[in-house]
Amino acid sequence: MRSLLLIFLLLGCQMALGAAVVTEYRLDNGLKLVVKEDHRAPVVISQVWYKVGASYEHDGITGVSHVLEHMMFKGTDAHPPGEFSRIISENGGSENAFTSKDYTAYFQRLEKSRLAVSFELEADRMRNLHLQDKEFQKEINVVMEERRLRTEDKPTALTYEQFLAAAFVSSPMRIPTIGWMNDLENMELSDLQAWYQRWYAPNNAIVVVVGDVEPEAVLELAKKYFGPLQPEEIVPPKPRLEPRQQGKRYVNVRAPAEVPYTVMGYKVPVLRTAKEDWEPYALEVLANILDGGDSARLTRDLVRGSQIASSAGAGYDLYDRQAGLFLLDGTPAGEHTIAELQQALFEQVLRLQETLVDADELARVKSQVVASDVYEQDSSFYQAMKVGQLEAVDLDWKLADAYVDRINAVTAEQVRAVAKKYLLEEQLTIAELDPLSMEAGRTPRSGSTGGDDEH
């Protein structure tokens, strides 16, 4: 019989996330449990997060985290392939799973009294997955179809994949979550077995429950189902920090397409790596000054103003596990060229470095953040996502609570400071999609085998 260690937070054991109460526990096998009460409806969201994803992988086995996610539906000794999904379905539930560079997560959404159904099945497959070659041979084909659907046949996705692989030389940020096709073609069941053994354990997992539940009752259920599971010795991945970029990089992607596209990124820190912890929040504000809606600069100035862009965007993820990129992308309008669009984007960067953003713009971004914080509470799934995404990269879920205040504290000077410090040409990677004629391309392509897939 295992006892449980209650984690006490700063002001007792409960804190508010948004309007609701959050309670946090850790079982003595290391499993972390976060329960958020949302009593609006008799519904519960249950998510199990594992600290593993593409950024934990290395060359030769890229995509293994995601393939394993697929195989997690292929049975244990207690439940043959397909039974997991049948049981959830018959309980009125819906379910799915997702893999990113930093985590792999599984979820169900159920009527509140059915939470035990989820816990029993998830606990079983956390340690007792029965990886079978027969199932693997079929599922690896499904994953290759998924890669064709998401990447091979989408010229912008193909461009983005090549872009990331060029922007990062050593950091695993370069690895596509779906995996390179050739690695998928050569993946073996033993790769999956080793990966499962290494990462799927209670001390590498976070269970997040959001809904019309009582935290103590959820804890009792977690004890019952997850409590008996044995922990594993978890060896964290090596740091694999990216060496400093020494100059601008340029990638040209030729693929059958109708319209050109460009994406560019500057190396920037994230919350986990920033020496000054306000900087990631200033970069968030910067992203929203450029692309926080139809009144933001890229749409206002480039789409409606100069009409150089048909569409343009900016993006930044402050919660990544490793240092990442500040992204800009777009498609030129009408007769305008990719070069003109890139020049217009550079001018936007220059303006941010030279001139303080207007007080009105800053106020607009802050109003949006405050309002979004309310709107997000309409989705209990999203609430659970916020907790899981942070905990999965060893950030405290309470940072989500602090987000509005941190954004509100950002000044125009700080926005200019991060623009000057990080949006540097020598830290830039630019990719452009150079469309090949769709007509000329109407011949079969060979995928990645043999390295002869260039046209």
Next chain:
Amino acid sequence: MNTRPAGMLPGFICRLLLCLSVVPAAHAMPDIQHWVTDNGVRVYFVPAPELPMIDVNVTFAAGSVRDDGQPGLALMTNTLLDMGAAGLTADEIATRIESLGAELSTSSLREMATVSLRSLSDKSHLAPALGILADVISRPNLDKEDFERERERRLVAIRRSEQSPSTVADYRFFQSVYAEHPYAHRVSGTEESVKALKLDAVKAFYKRYYVARNAVVSIVGDLDRKAAGALVEQITGALPEGERAAALPPVPLLKQAEEDRTLHPSTQTHVLMGAPGMHRGDPDYFPLYVGNHILGGGGLVSRLYEEVREQRGLSYSVNSYFSPMEQDGPYLLSLQTRNDQVDEALAVMRKTLRDFVDKGPTEDELVAAKKNITGGFPLRIASNSGIISHLNMIGFYDLPLDYLDTFNDKVTAVTQQQIKDAFQRRVSPQTMVTIIVGGEEQVSSGIAEPD
């Protein structure tokens, strides 16, 4: 707020494409309040005091079915609404809305053209946001310069859509299934039809269809009935009464099977198979809905998923669905597979469909499907966004106000025999359209099936 660049991969990938549908929360079925304003707007309202926010959705019967020989006209009109109104420019509208933290959006489909607003519910935020919504609906500028710019953007979007084998397949599917019917042409229009659009036609379209009697307003949020009444008056009071759009013509049945192959420079071939299916309020709605859930609608558990993906690993995404509309919307089965496997995958899909139509579901399948649908239904209408999408559907298609209350009972009442009977009358595998878009020139297997 969107901080992810357009066209970029999402940060994670799902086991199924549909994994991020909105998730919900509401105890009993929502209590729908309905009234009609003096000028003829139909209103549907559900109070939701839990969160300090309000969703408003204004939908007009002004989708592409009203294009009348000018494909793309309905969408262009809808797009221009928030590109300037009551003398404000697009920049000014966007700045005012976003400074309030509100979200204003437009969308236009085959039947519905919508303007939606999400706002905080306190008066200092809500009142100015509603003022802008009123202007956008009732006093759009429909300015020449905005029109020319948005037309250019539309042309780029149309060209970009031609890159996607799934979009190309979708275009061809609707064209083949609906031929001369207003459902046939693409919502965006074609390069030729969009180039030919005239601003005068946009103005005439707006004047005809953006009128009170052609509008449905849905509201969910932190306000009471009296405030909802005032809200509707504020946003639609200035609309002329006008007239409701005419009923759409019925959809003719397909007379014979048709197979259409298009070469595309892709590594996968996309297959769409189907025919006209059913309409909103259809007497066969429940048997067809529950039956399809078993055949290909049930997420990770369905016959098509089992046969095509789980047993053979042929496709990542495989499913089937009815898309009920005012008239018979499509019944559609779809998959994508490596180019050289398309004939095998298509044969499996056809055999699975034919078996189901011939024999119907098993008792076990029916029991399991009912448990999933009835157990999952409350979850679909638990969030404000889940409720408002159902309100909009109920209002637009004149469905009964007890639609949500009776939904589970009607699902529970469906029998094996009803499903078999409805599928045999309404789904004919022998007269379906099959659209195949992919990267390799191959000889058709015709409609032959495996033995």
